[in-house]
Amino acid sequence: MEDTAIRIIDLHKSFGPQKVLDGINLEVETGKITVIIGKSGGGKSVLLKHIIGLLKPDSGEIWVNGNDITKLPEKELNEVRRSFGMLFQEAALFDSMDVFDNVAFPLREHTKLSDREIESVVEERLRQVGLLTFTEKMPSELSGGMRKRVGLARALVLDPDIILFDEPTSALDPIISLSILDLIRETQQRIQKTYVVISHDILGMFRIADKVAMLYGGKIIEYGTPYEIRRSTKEATKEFLKATKIPGFTGGSYEQQQDFP
Ligand SMILES: Nc1ncnc2c1ncn2[C@@H]1O[C@H](COP(=O)(O)OP(=O)(O)OP(=O)(O)O)[C@@H](O)[C@H]1O
Numbered sequence: 001m002e003d004t005a006i007r008i009i010d011l012h013k014s015f016g017p018q019k020v021l022d023g024i025n026l027e028v029e030t031g032k033i034t035v036i037i038g039k040s041g042g043g044k045s046v047l048l049k050h051i052i053g054l055l056k057p058d059s060g061e062i063w064v065n066g067n068d069i070t071k072l073p074e075k076e077l078n079e080v081r082r083s084f085g086m087l088f089q090e091a092a093l094f095d096s097m098d099v100f101d102n103v104a105f106p107l108r109e110h111t112k113l114s115d116r117e118i119e120s121v122v123e124e125r126l127r128q129v130g131l132l133t134f135t136e137k138m139p140s141e142l143s144g145g146m147r148k149r150v151g152l153a154r155a156l157v158l159d160p161d162i163i164l165f166d167e168p169t170s171a172l173d174p175i176i177s178l179s180i181l182d183l184i185r186e187t188q189q190r191i192q193k194t195y196v197v198i199s200h201d202i203l204g205m206f207r208i209a210d211k212v213a214m215l216y217g218g219k220i221i222e223y224g225t226p227y228e229i230r231r232s233t234k235e236a237t238k239e240f241l242k243a244t245k246i247p248g249f250t251g252g253s254y255e256q257q258q259d260f261p
């Protein structure tokens with residue numbers, strides 16, 4: 001398998017006079033968790049939308065599975081999109097469907113599995129996220145954290161190679177946030193797929209990231225392990241970490257640093 005799951009080359013995007021992406025270069029490693037951090041309004045969601053082809057760049061390339069997806073026609077793009085799972089910011093569940101049907105939806109849309117096979121896959125995914133006893137609940141009867149869990153189960157259901165997360169812990173209390181982060185880490189360690197997470201919850205992100213990329217001024221100005229990022233000497237990075245109260249490197253072993261916070 002290729003070491004690079006997603007290769008982004010010199011990606012540019014402006015909205016009118018506003019330059020949002022100004023030459024993004026990033027290689028997302030296969031089978032790892034890459035977290036993209038950066039300030040609110042900095043272009044994280046815009047970048048993610050380019051990766052699934054919801055937005056077209058002004059220039060640049062995004063290579064996934066041997067295709068530059070920025071050049072693909074819609075029909076072929078849809079094929080490539082199937083290799084992606086996506087957890088949207090608001091979980092984006094179908095309000096009129098219960099938990100089971102929400103998770104079963106991608107299987108009914110994109111596969112020819114029998115009802116019995118679908119049931120077995122859905123139950124397995126719901127077990128993984130700890131919601132097996134909630135199959136008949138409607139989204140309105142769930143807490144925010146439970147909705148995210150259903151969204152995660154649905155993102156995993158087609159067994160995609162790449163899963164994108166837009167702010168998986170926003171609007172959740174700290175305890176639930178931690179349980180979602182642990183769940184993300186656990187599932188990734190179990191299935192070894194490529195995860196891309198964007199967030200401004202820096203503290204949480206340092207907990208799960210294999211690699212961190214910092215988006216600043218429309219560019220990726222830092223890329224490395226959480227340990228390396230915290231030792232950065234770049235002013236912009238230090239300012240950003242200081243503002244989010246991440247302490248810099250204070251000594252201790254690599255493992256201790258990995259355990260942070
Ligand atoms: N479709 C669009 N049309 C015009 N401007 C847009 C569009 N989408 C995003 N923008 C602008 O691009 C900039 C970056 O937005 P984006 O949503 O990527 O920020 P973000 O880093 O995800 O922020 P947050 O952390 O708050 O979610 C913002 O100034 C936003 O107004």
Ligand SMILES: [Mg+2]
Nearest residue numbers: 044045046167
């Ligand atoms: Mg965003």
